[in-house]
Amino acid sequence: MSTGGVDSRRVVFSWVMLAPFLVLFLVFVVYPLIQSAFLAANQTFGPGTRTFVGTKNFELLISDPVFWKAIRNTFIYALGSLFVQLPIAFLLALALNSPKLRGRGIYRLIFFSPQLMGLVFVSILGALAFEKRAGLINQALDAAGINDLLVWVTGNDAWLEPDWLQQHVMATLILISLWLYVGFNMIYFLAALQSVDKSLLEAAEIDGAGPWGKLRHVIFPSVKPVATFVILLSMIGSLQLFELPYILLESSGGPDNKGLTIVMYLYQNGFDLGDLGFASAIGWVLALILIGLALVQVKLTRAQEVNA
Amino acid sequence: MSAGQRKINKWILHAILVLLAIVTLVPYVWLIIASLKGQDDFFSAIFLPPGDGAFGIGWDKLSLDNYRALFDLGFEVNLINSVFYSATTALFATLICAATGFVLAKHQFRGRNLITLVVLGALIVPPTLLLAPGYELLYDLNLLDTSWGLLLPLIAPAFGVFLFRQAVIQSVPDELLEAARIDGCSEWSVFFIVVLPLVRPMIGAFMLITFLGMWNNFISPQIVLQTADKQPLSVAIAQLRGVYKTDYGLLTAATVVSVLPVAALFLFLQKQFISGLTSGAVKG
Structure with missing residues (x-):
């Protein structure tokens, strides 16, 4: 058949187009993924020095109190950001959703802008702003008299010059990430609010629904799919938190490992101590947690679709 | 009321x-x-x-003394590195992902479904899982402390293939491809002349998010690059903090220099950026 030549030429073209991706993907994703399973059963002292240890890495891991501390810190951060950040992001989106609001474009740009700085540079800014003596936060609290108030309320002189980075690490991490991510999540919620059916809102108004009624019966149900997606995205990102505490605490876990996260624990073991095997074991535990979360989200979304 | x-x-x-x-x-x-x-x-x-x-x-x-002190330390080398790494990643990742996404969306051949499935599956692999074995691989390939070692693992993101596959399915009609072929276009010109212009919004958004992603990437260069002269701003600024911990003027100047180019780029291409961010989200 005359089309035979064209077809085979097209197949060759397909593979030529795919080749760069496939080669890089096989070498730098698939191969390391397979290796990570082998590595997790080995101990190393730097690359290329494997000693088989079987399941010992996992046994060491679950009996290491530092690991549980890292898990605890990471989840506190993730839940903290979830319950502080997302409600504020949603309220901001609701406020900016009205087309009649003057300056909504400017507000949107301002709230979104910290995202542009990028996590590393925000971490540097955060480290300087929360610095004990010359930092923006303590100087501002002092100028506003809030420090004196806190000392008066708590009866604790430490509030005169709170040491955010050493004593209140988790709160500092959550506050900085609030500044950084609230506008980013707001953008998703704004996009979701576009899909709210205007005629449904009008119908609800005619039926005598107040603002709360409209929120509950019209807006929440139509924002729900995006909301579950944003929650998942935020959880996945939070559980892999690394740069912010790594830079704030200068590559340590902070006093008593108060700010150590799972990925920092992985980094310390794999790259400071050179045990890539133990680091891979930590990587697998983290991966299983993340995949578990994703599966829960898929289940929830399915359940919603069935109910709808 | x-x-x-x-x-x-x-x-x-x-x-x-x-x-x-x-x-x-x-x-x-x-x-x-x-x-x-x-x-x-x-x-x-x-x-x-x-x-x-x-x-x-x-x-x-x-x-401007702080800025002078900063450039006396050679900070401009890191600025140039950041521009180079980010631009290279954005360019190659876009080309590779667009080509792959197009073929997976529009071409029929054996193995297509398997590849698509594997690419989608790769989306759930957390990048942190690949840090340790990836480092060992770069050591085996003798690519540690080289630009290749930094860039090669980052220029073929499965996420990008997924985005371009969606964009091609949404905005490139089959009839148009057939018409171009009947008019005598080779497969190459079909891709470059017909397909790429149709997915231009995705190209703009994806280039921008990849550029910014690389600009702000810390953990990859931190692990791969050891020589100070090769490091991008993200790693250089963290090390600057380690050495000049209480030199607030120097550190704030370094932050301004690191952030300004990206802020300017964003203000210039604002619309595409925001649409790129939400492109992964479900519509409607």
């Missing part, structure tokens, strides 16, 4: 929004002013140092 009540509500809303906007913006103002201040003035005022200039401010105490 009465008209008066509505007006009051509107003012309360604006008051809250303005307050939040100020809270968001103050760190920038502080950062920029701090980068112009001398070390002593950090303790005399939060923002501008007091003095005998206009408004009781010591304008003469502000200078």
Whole structure:
């Protein structure tokens, strides 16, 4: 058949187009993924020095109190950001959703802008702003008299010059990430609010629904799919938190490992101590947690679709 | 609700929004002013140092000295590195992902479904899982402390293939491809002349998010690159903090230099950026 030549030429073209991706993907994703399973059963002292240890890495891991501390810190951060950040992001989106609001474009740009700085540079800014003596936060609290108030309320002189980075690490991490991510999540919620059916809102108004009624019966149900997606995205990102505490605490876990996260624990073991095997074991535990979360989200979304 | 009540509500809303906007913006103002201040003035005022200039401010105490000190340390090398790494990643990732996404969306051949499935499956692999084995691989390939070792693992993201496959399915009709072929276009010109222009919004958005992603990438260069001259801004600034911990002027100046190019790029290409961010989200 005359089309035979064209077809085979097209197949060759397909593979030529795919080749760069496939080669890089096989070498730098698939191969390391397979290796990570082998590595997790080995101990190393730097690359290329494997000693088989079987399941010992996992046994060491679950009996290491530092690991549980890292898990605890990471989840506190993730839940903290979830319950502080997302409600504020949603309220901001609701406020900016009205087309009649003057300056909504400017507000949107301002709230979104910290995202542009990028996590590393925000971490540097955060480290300087929360610095004990010359930092923006303590100087501002002092100028506003809030420090004196806190000392008066708590009866604790430490509030005169709170040491955010050493004593209140988790709160500092959550506050900085609030500044950084609230506008980013707001953008998703704004996009979701576009899909709210205007005629449904009008119908609800005619039926005598107040603002709360409209929120509950019209807006929440139509924002729900995006909301579950944003929650998942935020959880996945939070559980892999690394740069912010790594830079704030200068590559340590902070006093008593108060700010150590799972990925920092992985980094310390794999790259400071050179045990890539133990680091891979930590990587697998983290991966299983993340995949578990994703599966829960898929289940929830399915359940919603069935109910709808 | 009465008209008066509505007006009051509107003012309360604006008051809250303005307050939040100020809270968001103050760190920038502080950062920029701090980068112009001398070390002593950090303790005399939060923002501008007091003095005998206009408004009781010591304008003469502000200078570009911190920036001079920064470039005396050779910070421009890291700036150039960041531009190079980010631009290269954005360009190659876009080309590779667009080509792969197009073929997976529109071409029929054996193995297509399997590849698509594997690419989608790869989306759930957390990048942190690949850190340790990836490092070992770069060691085996002798690519540690080289630009290749940094860039090669980052220029074929499965996420990008997924995005371009979706974009091609959504905005490239089969009839158009057939018509182009009947008109005598080779498969190459079909891709470059017909397909790429049709997915231009995705190209713009994807280039921008990849560029920014690389600009802000810390953990990859931190692990791969050891030589100071090869490091991008993200790693260089963290090391600067390690050495000059209390030199607030130097560190704030370094932050301004690191962030300014990206902020300018964003303001220039704002629309595409926001659409790129939400492109992964479900529509409707």
